[in-house]
Ligand SMILES: Nc1ncnc2c1ncn2[C@@H]1O[C@H](COP(=O)(O)OP(=O)(O)OP(=O)(O)O)[C@@H](O)[C@H]1O
Ligand SMILES: O=P(O)(O)OC[C@H]1O[C@H](OP(=O)(O)OP(=O)(O)O)[C@H](O)[C@@H]1O
């Protein structure tokens with residue numbers, strides 16, 4: 001890769017592996033950001049925009065973006081706070097994937113039942129900053145000082161094994177389905193924070209002004225995210241029941257209502273949150289709607 005080739009290009013950091021990688025590639029495809037990544041190469045030119053993609057570990061992306069080495073990035077909200085970069089980056093868009101919770105976990109069959117029981121003991125985590133802040137508050141509440149305070153130890157992975165190995169009395173780690181936690185004989189006793197993947201930009205871009213391109217990419221990505229969250233619901237309803245129907249499907253701005261030829265019925269279509277579409281259909285049936293159809297969206301701009 002020729003360094004010259006990077007000049008003037010927007011640098012966009014993408015997680016190179018892990019839980020966020022595959023979903024990021026889908027998002028780039030949906031936003032029509034085209035590239036060919038040769039084997040193992042972590043820097044790659046986008047063919048149809050003046051953008052260079054940089055593939056990095058998710059936890060390194062906040063500081064690259066925050067320090068202005070990279071203009072734009074996708075990573076977890078959790079690792080932005082862990083890297084203390086929340087004042088150096090702007091979260092442009094929540095991406096609705098990579099959702100999980102950072103939780104305090106202890107052995108299911110053990111003496112520790114609460115955060116207060118665990119305070120002062122040994123906690124192992126990959127999130128030493130967030131866990132440190134959380135337990136510092138607990139220690140302060142309990143007026144623990146010096147050696148009495150919670151001992152936070154960092155390990156890079158497989159944190160869930162720490163209690164069984166005798167390294168820790170509790171851990172702070174991410175939980176999505178809870179399968180990892182349960183398999184390790186642990187259960188959660190508190191939530192430090194909830195997280196999801198976010199699109200971020202640097203507050204101190206160190207190179208050319210890429211604002212128009214950043215806005216274009218952000219708008220395309222927002223469209224792909226919205227298309228995954230909404231469906232279009234269309235149905236026929238009598239004019240008399242229309243006011244009730246509009247309450248059920250208010251749309252994002254307002255529903256589209258078109259008259260049906262030679263009847264006192266109308267055809268209504270509106271965007272509906274995907275997760276709520278079954279309930280919405282039930283309610284429409286109840287007020288006499290007919291021919292209720294749900295369409296999924298490939299892409300949209302809202
Ligand atoms: N089980 C999960 N479900 C949803 N999101 C997750 C999960 N685990 C991690 N994440 C999110 O993904 C981010 C990166 O974590 P991940 O474990 O995927 O990366 P990694 O540690 O670099 O990769 P790997 O674990 O494959 O070595 C986390 O900071 C969090 O925001
Ligand atoms: O609640 P669950 O659905 O089981 O997901 C939680 C697990 O996912 C992540 O691990 P990852 O797969 O990244 O492996 P790692 O521990 O090697 O990072 C996280 O560190 C938890 O261990």
Ligand SMILES: [Mg+2]
Pocket residue numbers: 018
């Ligand atoms: Mg991991």
